Amino acid sequence: MNARILLLLLWPFAVSAQGFAGLGTGTDGFSTPQQPAIFDFPADHGPHDDYRIEWWYLTANLTAEDGTPYGLQWTLFRSALTPDGGEGWSSPQLWMGHAAVTTPDAHFVTERLARGGIGQAGVTADPFEAWIDDWQLVGDDFDTLRMTASGPDFAYDMGLRAQGPLVFHGDAGYSVKSAQGQASYYYSQPFYDIEGTLTLPDGDVVVSGQAWLDREWSSQPLSDNQTGWDWFSLSFEDAKLMGFQLRQTDGTAYTSATWIDADGTTTPYTDGAFSAQPLSVSSVAGREIPTLWRVLLPDRDLDVIVQAINDQAWMDTSIPYWEGPVTVTGTHAGVGYLEMTGYE
Template sequence: MRLLPLILMALAAGPAQPQGFAGMGADAPGFALPERGHVLEFPRDHGAHPDFRIEWWYLTANLEGPDGTPMGAQWTLFRFGLAPGARDGWDSPQGWMAHAGVTTPDAHFAAERFARDGIGQAGVTADPFAAWLDDWHMTSVAGPGADALDALHLAARGMEFAFDLRAEADGPLVLHGDAGFSVKSEGGQASHYYSQPFYRITGEVTLPDGPIAVTGLGWLDREWSSQPLEGAASGWDWFAMHFDDGEKLMIARVRSEADTGGWFSAATWIDAEGATQTFGPDAPRFTPLETARVAGRDVPVRWRVELPPRGLDVEVSAVNPQAWMDTAFAYWEGPVRITGTHPGVGYLEMTGY
């Protein structure tokens, strides 16, 4: 438990600020800042960036069992820096936190782990690619000459669940914003952000009643930054959508304090071959349609999401409204169904409620 104060210090915004779990709610002097025009390079940028304050490796999967029952799985590794740089041994200023979850229509399971840097308990290597915390891992199994993220083996377990999955990409990496420079606010705060949204998933999910063979679609997000969100930010709503025609959409908003109706939003439309079109804050529209009482708070679990320049007008509904990640910095995360002009499936993350 001595690690928890380290993580809490790294999340200097503190648990009272809803965006704090992602480490972007407080100033971070001395750390590197994202730069427009910086060229992302792979496999280098699949690895850790310890000169930046916060980053994550974040895979979500929309799955089905043999009988068609929908479910979701999440595997996430966060790195937090108290100071720039990494060192071997116990004096490394980096800390790690991992989240894993499984969601079915009737149940939601979540687990969380913490680790120190510098002693081998957790970390990320770029080449060969591997991310791990204890026995939770996301490891490249790509063949020679392929991008390291083209094929992954990932596994995690909690008290009542486990999963062992294989992810095979059938499309390219996608850069968000301006060649991976993703603006988060009117003040210009930004991150470096790319995704691999083209995974086909196979494997096994184990629930209290036993193992279930699963197939489905996966989406990996990679993001790092040192910049805080604007002071008025109260949280965010992030949607990753897989449409039945093979196209994809990342669409998100950062909400203003007290959710007065103000927000900063962005979207990336991804065609079936991986070509992208980026949209700024004037294009996306978000309308909560229904809330559910979740962990003592009202959380939107059914949405209307519109992107008029692409003719998108969809309704997004939670597979399980109670998909609450009851972790040290709690949030809602779960699979969704999409109906309307572009039917499909996806994942939704909401913080600050």
């Protein structure tokens, strides 16, 4: 049997399960996030094999020398088949990598799949190294990184340098995802400066901009009635905002947000304080996807329009979703990234 097909058959998200992509499945002996959240760095930049699901998720808003906007994504997912350990091919760890580049006119995406325990993919904390095949996100520490990836029709080689502290979402990194109490550990480094070269079909493009890296792990981050999410990371001149809504089968949504000041000071917002309202949809991969949004956070007098740079930024991967760069106008101006899952 083709190894790719076998891996997809084994991948927990690809099978029938509760909640979007199986993320509402029971914990089944895996560890679960607890309060108070206690972090240990640099160790927590590395993997947590006793949790079912984990990711290292980087997005970047870039600009070329001629002013053209670009978006970039580098993501490594780890998932465990069982909470038990194992060596070599008996390791229960599975890995999936996504890389993408978005331009105003095109969206390039590719995927890698790997088994754990055989050196094909993994993460080490100190020095930091995350890889799948020849894709790498590496550095002597988490503040200064080099990132590479390639696909059939694109590649990139980027350098990143943090200009601010890590930030922690929810209750000091304990991020509640539902009224039933499902949660994850969730922190970000949203202050990277990034520069490097995109290799596209028309040639190399030198770019620079801002990048945002999310770290999250859990064993049951969603409830069984949550069908997908709309996640926003927005950067303004003097602040940043992370906000998400988890759509539910009864038509309501569970929301959470973090306001991030320029010095890294955070203010968390619980369910109901943040809202995102779709204003128009685009036909994307045979689906109707909202690509123009009104986002509100009244406590910060924020009322903005979030618009996709390219409404066709569809991630045609094993678990398909929409992910792409956006512009922000209204009471606050800026750029950011939008991820939307669960649109059938």
